[in-house]
Amino acid sequence: MSWYSANELAGLPGMPGTRQGVKAKANSQGWEAQKRMGCGGGYEYAFAVLPTETQNALLLAKADSAAPTPTSTVIPQAEETRPGQQQLTDAQRKVMTARVAFVREIERMAKMVSQQRAIETLVEHAKAGGLTLYLNERVVLANDRKTDTRTLSERTLKRWISDFKKHGERGLAPKRRAADMSMPDWAGDFLKRYQKPQKPSVEAAFQLLVEQTEPPHPSIHQVRRWLAKLSPEARERGRLGAHESKSLKAFVRRTSKELWPNDIWVADGHTFDAEVINPETGQAFRPEVTLIIDWATRRIVGFALNLAESTLATLDALRYSVSRAGMFGTFYVDNGSGFANDTIREVVDRLGGQMKHSLPYNSQARGVIERAHKTILVKLAKTMDSYIGADMDKEAATKAHKLSRRDIKQGLKPAQLPTFQEFYDRLNEALDSYNFRPHRGLPKVRDLDTGTLRHQSPMEAWKSAEAEGFEALTAPADVVASLMRPQLVRKTHRGEVRVNSGIYFLQALVDFHGEEVRVGWDYRDVGQVGVFTLEGEMIGEAILDGNATPAMPVAEVQKGRDKRQKGQISRLTQKAKVVTGQDVEIRTITPTTRHTDAQQVERGRAHLKQLEAQGTPFQLPHNKVDRWRLWNKLDAQLMSGEDVPQKAREWHAHYRDNKDLKAIADAMEADGRPPVRNPWAK
The missing domain is CATH 2.30.30.130 (Transposase, Mu, C-terminal)
Structure with missing residues (x-):
């Protein structure tokens, strides 16, 4: 069907909701129309002149209601569209401009002679090659023919003048055959076999069409050409689910320019893509990492670790975040079981905030946290030998899995798997590095060291907001302590x-x-x-170990040891005198220290570091955070009495009063203290 009435079009995408509105739109845009056959009268409009979104809706509706076995195939011919009904292409515009040049030339000549005489003169000059260079270059272009042997004719010029008077310069634009967007009779049966979640290929769906329907059948090339005319959304309907189909649709880009820190927190859980040792069972497992990010500054304000995304993990992350960054305004999460429950709602209410849930299958709405998962967690997992992500080499993953399970079975610590404490320490380092690294989602600033423009880091954005007057609301200590x-x-x-x-x-x-x-x-x-x-x-x-005390006072223990040693020496001296018949003196000789293999390795490493320090000149890092870390390292070495190069000593003393050092120190203190070493996570 290539023609549709106003009643059939009303309410479709891209169309007004009433029949009168459709008619008004058709009249204003000059749609091609024809009288309806049968009772009722009225007009119906060509499919080719309808908006693209309306055409897609009609195609999809016809695909859903198509008969399973069509008996004939009728392919309507493409309609020629008028220039006034569509946007002109560059080629049409060039032809139109060339024809306008001849119409204007006739108008200028008609001021001195009649229009007929002006046309005849122009035609004669064109045949004789007497036109000006400007007009001569536009003869072939104005004729709009594939051959360049055509010249001007009286009839052609009169037609151009007539079209120009009726429709203006757009009336001189050549007509172009519009793409045939009508739906063939076989299209419905083909789409039923093609638009499936199994994503069959065009060849597979075409083969089923040939085997399961009556002839005549189209060729595979006809099918491919028709599919190429459809929009991606219409073509992939049924092949993509609700979540994947969003990648083909328009989206709303959300900005955070008007947000202050702690206005919106976004949280989500992520199953870590590498295995670590479970501190409770000693077995390999993939921990669930729950991150909370501040939307305005992109700062990771808190996190939690658990066996799975759960209410306890969310509460732990909230407690940690509130104690570090203050109170939040909105807690934006998905509809997972760890967030959509009454326990979390009660805690959010107690903290004075509100909780918002994103729509199902709409993870794009929380893209700020989804991106952080890839930037931090996935990147960290790939640095571990126990990485088991989708892009991990299968052979290497299988080998690491077998070796780690063998060691666990034998009661050994697998070399491929980090302990929980090691994973926890490395996660803290990754989060710290992220918070102090430039972020593309934040405004640009002028770097004081290099003088170049770069993006702010999350902590710089947080400090910048504090400089502009932002002050985080501190959560009551009893409320934070009572969180589970x-x-x-x-x-x-x-x-x-x-x-x-x-x-x-x-x-x-x-x-x-x-x-x-x-x-x-x-x-x-x-x-x-x-x-x-x-x-x-x-x-x-x-x-x-609150009730653990030494078995006896240290002085008493040492006293007993000394007494036992003297008694043993006395008995040995008496026995030696009996054997030799002479007085024997017993002396203690300190044996040469014998180092174990592990001690020798450590001594070798220390010696290597000493050689490297002697052979490598002292260099300052370019990053301010790295300089802060270097200063603290040198400070610890000097306090412990270690040997430090002279240049490093001089820089340490000079950099002590630098404002950058103080600023980074304040920021690091605001970001939390270093993690406490966990003695039970072996």
Whole structure:
């Protein structure tokens, strides 16, 4: 069907919602129309002149309602579109301009002679080659023919003049055959076999069309040409799901220019693409990393680690973030089970913020956190031997998997898998590096060291906002402390409770001897754990090795050792006198220190570092954060009495009062203290 009435078009994409609106639009744009056949009268409009989005809607509607076995194939001929109904191409515009030149020349000549005489004179000069160079160059172009042997004729010039008077210069533009966008009768059956989630190829769908429908059939080339005319959205309908199809549609680019820090926090969980050792079981596992990012500054304000995206992981990340960066305004998350639950809503309400959920299958709306996953977590995972991402070499991944499982089975620490503490330390370093690295989503500033323009880092954006008057709202300490931490159920024993290979003591637990309690622990600070009843009532904070004391005072132990040593020496002296018949003197000789292999390796490394320090001149890093780290390293070496090159000593003393050093130190303190070493994560 190539013609549609106003009633059929009303309400379609790109069309007004009423029949009168369609007619008004058709009249204003000069659509090609014809009288309807049968009762009712009225007009119907050609398919070729309709907007592209309306054509796509008609094609899709016809594909859904197409009969399974068409008996004939009728391919309508393409309609020629008038120049006034479409945008002109460059070729049409050149031809139109050339014809306008001849019309204007006739108008100038007609001021002195009649128009007929002017036309005849122009034709004669064209045949004799007497036209001006300007007009002579435009004869072939104005004729719009493939051959260059054509010249001007009286009839052609009169037609151009007539079209110019009726339609203006656009009436001189040549007509072009529009692409045939009508839907062949076989298209419906083909699309039913082609638009499937299995994504069959054109050849496979065409073969099914030939086998399962009655002839006549199109050729494979006809099918390909017709598919090329469809828009990507119309062509891929049914082959892509709701999430993937969004990549073909228009999108809204969200900006953060009007946001202040802590206005919007975006959170999401990501299963780490490398394996680490589980601190509880000693087995290999992939931890779930929950990141929270501030939309305005792109700063990672907090994170949490867990076995999976869960409520506890979200609460832990919120508690850590609020204690470091202050209160938030909006908590923007997806509809995952770790976020869409009453527990998280209650905590957000207590903190005075609001929670917003993105639409299903719309991860693009939270692209700011999705990008951070790739920039930080995926990049970190690829630096580990235990990486098992989709782009990991299969053979190498299989080998690493076998070796690590063999070592775990034998009770050894796999060389391919980092411990939980090692992973935690490296994650902190990656997050710290990200927060101090220029970010493309932030404004540009002039670098003080190089003088070039570069993007701000997240921490620079945060400090810049503070300089403009932003001040983070501090969360009440009791509210932060009451937020839930990852909890485990454990049985008490005489005031002690065991968690993650650590023994914690609390005097109040003596009254709960033999009972089960809930222990809230934090892998960032293993010095103490919170102990709660099974009903959630807090008992107190248990201290790591809180009841551990030396078996005896050190002085008493040493006194016993000295006495035992003297007695043994006395007995040896008496025995030697009996054997030799003479007095024997026993002396202690300090043996030559024998180093173990590990000690020798460490001594070799230290000697190598010393040689490198002697042979390598002292160089300053270009990055201000790296200079801050170098200064702290030198400061620690000087405090411990190590040998430091003279140039390094001079720079250390000179850089002590530099404003950059103080600024970076303040920023690092604002970003949190270094992680506490975790003794139970072996």
